[in-house]
Amino acid sequence: MNIKRICCIGAGYVGGPTMTVIAQKCPHIKLTVVDINESRIAAWNSKDLNKLPIFEPGLDKIVEEVRGRNLFFSTDIDEAINEADMIFISVNTPTKNYGKGKGMASDLKYIELCARQIAKVSRQNKIVVEKSTLPVRTASAIKSILDNTGNGVHFQILSNPEFLAEGTAIQDLLKPDRVLIGGDASTKEGEVAIQALIDVYLNWVPKEQILTTNVWSSELSKLTANAFLAQRVSSINAMSEICEKTGADIREVSKAIGMDSRIGSKFLNASVGFGGSCFQKDILNLVYIAKSYGLNEVADYWEQVVIMNEHQKKRFSDNIVSTLYNTVSGKKITFLGWAFKKNTNDTRESAAIRVADDLLNERAEISVYDPKVTEERIYEDLNYLGTRSSIENKRLLTINKDPYRACKNSHAIAILTEWDEFKNYDWKNIYKNMEKPAFVFDGRGLLNKEELEIIGFIYYNIGTGN
Ligand SMILES: NC(=O)C1=CN([C@@H]2O[C@H](COP(=O)(O)OP(=O)(O)OC[C@H]3O[C@@H](n4cnc5c(N)ncnc54)[C@H](O)[C@@H]3O)[C@@H](O)[C@H]2O)C=CC1
Numbered sequence: 001m002n003i004k005r006i007c008c009i010g011a012g013y014v015g016g017p018t019m020t021v022i023a024q025k026c027p028h029i030k031l032t033v034v035d036i037n038e039s040r041i042a043a044w045n046s047k048d049l050n051k052l053p054i055f056e057p058g059l060d061k062i063v064e065e066v067r068g069r070n071l072f073f074s075t076d077i078d079e080a081i082n083e084a085d086m087i088f089i090s091v092n093t094p095t096k097n098y099g100k101g102k103g104m105a106s107d108l109k110y111i112e113l114c115a116r117q118i119a120k121v122s123r124q125n126k127i128v129v130e131k132s133t134l135p136v137r138t139a140s141a142i143k144s145i146l147d148n149t150g151n152g153v154h155f156q157i158l159s160n161p162e163f164l165a166e167g168t169a170i171q172d173l174l175k176p177d178r179v180l181i182g183g184d185a186s187t188k189e190g191e192v193a194i195q196a197l198i199d200v201y202l203n204w205v206p207k208e209q210i211l212t213t214n215v216w217s218s219e220l221s222k223l224t225a226n227a228f229l230a231q232r233v234s235s236i237n238a239m240s241e242i243c244e245k246t247g248a249d250i251r252e253v254s255k256a257i258g259m260d261s262r263i264g265s266k267f268l269n270a271s272v273g274f275g276g277s278c279f280q281k282d283i284l285n286l287v288y289i290a291k292s293y294g295l296n297e298v299a300d301y302w303e304q305v306v307i308m309n310e311h312q313k314k315r316f317s318d319n320i321v322s323t324l325y326n327t328v329s330g331k332k333i334t335f336l337g338w339a340f341k342k343n344t345n346d347t348r349e350s351a352a353i354r355v356a357d358d359l360l361n362e363r364a365e366i367s368v369y370d371p372k373v374t375e376e377r378i379y380e381d382l383n384y385l386g387t388r389s390s391i392e393n394k395r396l397l398t399i400n401k402d403p404y405r406a407c408k409n410s411h412a413i414a415i416l417t418e419w420d421e422f423k424n425y426d427w428k429n430i431y432k433n434m435e436k437p438a439f440v441f442d443g444r445g446l447l448n449k450e451e452l453e454i455i456g457f458i459y460y461n462i463g464t465g466n
Pocket residue numbers: 009010011012013014015034035036037040077090091092093110113114131132133134162163164165166277278
C-alpha cells in the first residue's frame with residue numbers, strides 16, 4: 001500500500017517536528033498537521049520563522065523548505081482526517097489530575113476524542129498510528145471506539161512511539177537509533193499496515209534500524225525506555241548526595257563507572273533533577289499500571305525514581321537557604337535558565353519551577369534569565385502551583401532578558417538549565433555587581449569551580465559538596 005496523504009492530530013513538540021522531517025524526506029506524501037489550538041496553528045504558519053511555537057535547532061530551516069510544498073498546518077481537522085490514508089495521533093497524554101488514578105494514570109481523554117472524531121468523519125479505510133506515549137493496551141480501547149462508532153470503514157491500529165529528545169529533536173528524527181512499529185502481523189491487513197509505515201520510514205532510515213513488534217510490546221517499550229533513562233538520572237543523583245557527604249566527586253564517579261561498557265557513559269550527569277513533560281508522567285503511568293495488576297513491589301520500585309527526583313530538587317533549594325545563613329527573605333537570587341534543558345523553550349516540569357517555589361516560600365526575590373522562554377510562560381508555571389496569588393508571584397519574581405542585569409545586586413546565582421554559553425559569560429563583571437559574599441549554586445555541574453573561586457565566588461556544585 002502506497003501512502004499518499006498523512007494527517008497528524010496534534011501540532012506539539014512531537015507532531016510538529018516529526019511531520020516536518022517526514023515531509024522533507026517524503027516529498028511524494030502530502031502531510032497535514034492539525035490542532036484544536038488555533039494560535040498554535042497560526043504560529044506554525046507564521047511567515048516569521050522566529051515565531052514558530054517550538055524552538056528546536058534546525059527546525060526552522062526544514063519548515064521553510066517544506067511548508068506549503070507538502071507540509072500544511074491547519075485547524076480543519078475533519079477534512080485532514082477524511083483525505084488521509086494514514087493518521088498519526090500525537091496529542092498530549094498528561095497525568096490525570098482528577099478522579100480515579102489522579103496524579104498517576106495518563107489522562108486519555110484527548111486520545112479518545114481523536115478516536116471518536118476519526119470514526120465520525122472517515123469515509124474510507126485508514127491506518128491509525130499511535131504516536132503519543134500511551135499506557136500498554138490503549139490500542140484495544142482505540143480499536144473498540146473506532147469499530148463501534150465508525151461508518152463501517154476498517155481501521156488498522158499501529159503503535160509507533162517517538163523517542164526524540166527535545167533540543168536535539170531534528171537530529172534524533174533524521175538519525176534515529178531505532179524506529180519501533182507495533183502492529184498485528186497475524187492478519188493480512190495488519191501486515192499491510194505495518195509495511196505501509198515501514199515504507200514511509202525507509203525513505204531515510206536504514207531497514208536494520210526499523211524494528212517491528214506486537215502492539216503491546218511497542219506501547220510498553222516506550223514507557224520502559226523513559227523509565228530506564230529517568231532511573232539513570234535518579235541513580236546518579238542519589239550518588240551525588242553521598243558524594244557531598246564523603247568528599248567523593250560525582251563527576252569523577254560518573255566517569256569511572258561510565259567507562260564500563262556494560263554501564264555506558266551517557267545519561268550520567270548529576271543535576272538538580274530531571275524535568276520535561278514525559279519522564280515523571282510516564283513513570284507514574286507505569287506505577288499506576290503495575291498497581292492496577294496488583295504488582296505492588298514493581299510499582300514501588302519505579303515510584304522511587306520520582307521520589308528521588310523530588311528530593312533532589314528540594315535538597316537544592318534547602319541548600320541555597322542554609323548556605324545563605326538560613327535566611328533568604330528579601331534577598332535577590334538569580335536563576336540562569338528556566339527551561340528543563342538547553343536548546344528548548346519547553347518548561348514543563350522544569351526543576352526551576354519547584355526550586356523557585358521553595359525559595360519564594362522563604363520570601364526570596366527571584367530574578368530569572370532565560371532567552372527562549374516567554375514571560376507569560378514563567379508566570380503561568382508558577383501560578384499553576386497555586387502557592388501564591390498571581391499578583392504576589394509578579395511582585396516577587398522578575399524576568400530579565402539581559403543576564404548581566406538579571407544578576408545585578410543578587411546574593412546568589414542558581415544554574416537551572418545546562419546552557420553551555422554560561423561558561424563564556426564575563427563572570428568577573430557579574431561578580432563585581434553582586435552582593436558579597438556572592439554565591440553560585442550550580443545545579444548542572446557546568447561551571448568551573450576553580451575559575452569562579454579565583455574571582456571570589458563561593459561555589460557549590462551539585463554532587464561535590466563544595
Ligand atoms: N515532548 C516530547 O519530547 C515527547 C513527547 N512524547 C509524547 O508525545 C505526545 C505529545 O507530546 P507533545 O507533542 O510534547 O505534546 P504537546 O502538548 O506539545 O502537543 C499536543 C497537541 O495536541 C493538541 N490536541 C489535543 N487534543 C486534540 C484534539 N482532540 N484534536 C486536535 N488537537 C489536539 C493540543 O492542542 C497540543 O497542541 C505525548 O503523549 C508525549 O508523551 C513522546 C516523545 C517525546
